[in-house]
Amino acid sequence: MTFSDETLGAYVDGELDAATRAALEAAMATDPQLAVRIARQRALRMQVREAFAPVLSEPVPERLLAAARGLPAAARPGNVLAFPARPRPRWSWPQWGAIAASLVVGVLLGPLLLRPSAPLATSGGRVVASGVLARALSQQLASAQPRGAAVAIGVSFRGRSGGYCRSFVLHETQSLAGLACREGPAWEVVALAQSAAPGSGGYTQASSALPPAVSRTLDELIVGEPLDAAGEAAARAHDWRP
Amino acid sequence: MQELRTDLVELLPRLRRFARVLARNAHDADDLVQTAIERALAHAGQLRADLPVAGWLFGILRHAWIDEQRARGRRGRLFAAAESGEQVADSAHGAPLETLAVQDAVARLPEEQRLAVALVLVEGLSYKEAAHIMEVPIGTLTSRLARAREALQAMLGDATEHSG
Numbered sequence: 001m002t003f004s005d006e007t008l009g010a011y012v013d014g015e016l017d018a019a020t021r022a023a024l025e026a027a028m029a030t031d032p033q034l035a036v037r038i039a040r041q042r043a044l045r046m047q048v049r050e051a052f053a054p055v056l057s058e059p060v061p062e063r064l065l066a067a068a069r070g071l072p073a074a075a076r077p078g079n080v081l082a083f084p085a086r087p088r089p090r091w092s093w094p095q096w097g098a099i100a101a102s103l104v105v106g107v108l109l110g111p112l113l114l115r116p117s118a119p120l121a122t123s124g125g126r127v128v129a130s131g132v133l134a135r136a137l138s139q140q141l142a143s144a145q146p147r148g149a150a151v152a153i154g155v156s157f158r159g160r161s162g163g164y165c166r167s168f169v170l171h172e173t174q175s176l177a178g179l180a181c182r183e184g185p186a187w188e189v190v191a192l193a194q195s196a197a198p199g200s201g202g203y204t205q206a207s208s209a210l211p212p213a214v215s216r217t218l219d220e221l222i223v224g225e226p227l228d229a230a231g232e233a234a235a236r237a238h239d240w241r242p
Numbered sequence: 243m244q245e246l247r248t249d250l251v252e253l254l255p256r257l258r259r260f261a262r263v264l265a266r267n268a269h270d271a272d273d274l275v276q277t278a279i280e281r282a283l284a285h286a287g288q289l290r291a292d293l294p295v296a297g298w299l300f301g302i303l304r305h306a307w308i309d310e311q312r313a314r315g316r317r318g319r320l321f322a323a324a325e326s327g328e329q330v331a332d333s334a335h336g337a338p339l340e341t342l343a344v345q346d347a348v349a350r351l352p353e354e355q356r357l358a359v360a361l362v363l364v365e366g367l368s369y370k371e372a373a374h375i376m377e378v379p380i381g382t383l384t385s386r387l388a389r390a391r392e393a394l395q396a397m398l399g400d401a402t403e404h405s406g
Contacts, residue, residue: 005392009384009387009391015369047340048348048364049364050344051340053259058258060255060258063276064272064279065254068250068254069247127339
């Protein structure tokens with residue numbers, strides 16, 4: 001007996017009638033592939049649920065509490081934002097993991113992380129460049145970009161920690177712009193967002209076309225001026241060691 | 243009325259979560275919740291004693307969401323616009339990447355599939371309750387749910403390891 005994905009979904013949703021459930025559970029005992037498919041459905045349900053669970057423990061904005069209590073608008077506290085501005089943090093390297101996560105804006109990460117030749121990988125909760133992106137960050141000079149390359153390098157500069165950072169535009173099915181900073185042998189991606197610029201041309205604009213979230217991070221991190229062509233070449237010659 | 247207010251305050255975290263699945267942007271989501279609360283209090287007379295308050299409120303919020311989308315048009319809803327992106331970033335501050343990847347994938351589902359995911363997978367409602375809120379037959383709900391699951395698995399990379 002074969003079971004459709006819809007049936008397996010209904011099983012993990014607790015919606016199967018008793019007879020089908022019994023048949024499914026009996027089949028599961030002898031069919032490891034079926035068991036794997038069910039485990040996958042169960043994992044997906046849990047993954048989705050957990051992705052939104054943190055909302056439940058967020059403080060409820062005052063304006064919503066006031067509305068729920070039926071207070072007239074005049075009696076309500078001002079139009080308090082759901083997420084009042086946090087005090088401007090002083091950036092430091094250990095915070096970057098969290099910043100990276102917060103600045104991955106509007107980008108579908110799954111395919112970028114999970115396919116075999118992915119340009120991104122995770123390492124200890126951080127996103128690091130991999131494959132074509134890692135190679136470009138280590139090798140490619142903004143002053144000598146190969147035509148039609150998958151990655152365009154923008155500016156290179158010294159970050160607050162003293163290490164080198166580089167901006168890039170990754171031409172995937174969509175254009176993604178980001179910043180990566182050298183951390184040991186790896187390039188940690190500290191910001192990534194959908195690039196407003198379409199995926200062709202624009203090599204020379206790789207920095208000016210940065211989405212706001214990325215250019216803001218750049219402004220936070222940059223110390224001094226971006227490297228010129230000679231500085232870039234020299235940094236590459238030292239393998240981007242500070 | 244007082245009872246409804248008490249229920250509303252209690253249900254606020256769930257309403258916010260539900261709205262977040264639909265709207266994604268935290269600020270827009272809270273605006274939806276606020277609209278839903280105001281409508282609920284204005285139409286408290288329509289609340290039937292034999293129906294769970296949560297389901298009634300989810301239905302009101304769904305309508306508020308539909309109205310909002312009509313008003314805005316669909317442009318710019320698929321991806322976070324540059325400005326609203328900052329709000330997304332704010333709400334997601336410090337969230338693990340896997341969480342973000344899942345939220346991203348859900349945000350990319352077609353609206354009706356996302357609604358089914360919100361009600362069944364996130365809120366844990368029964369098919370019957372969810373179909374009632376969506377105002378569709380159960381069969382429509384289950385097929386939307388199945389398509390949503392397939393799309394999510396594909397987006398989250400599961401398809402690469404499972405070619406069958």
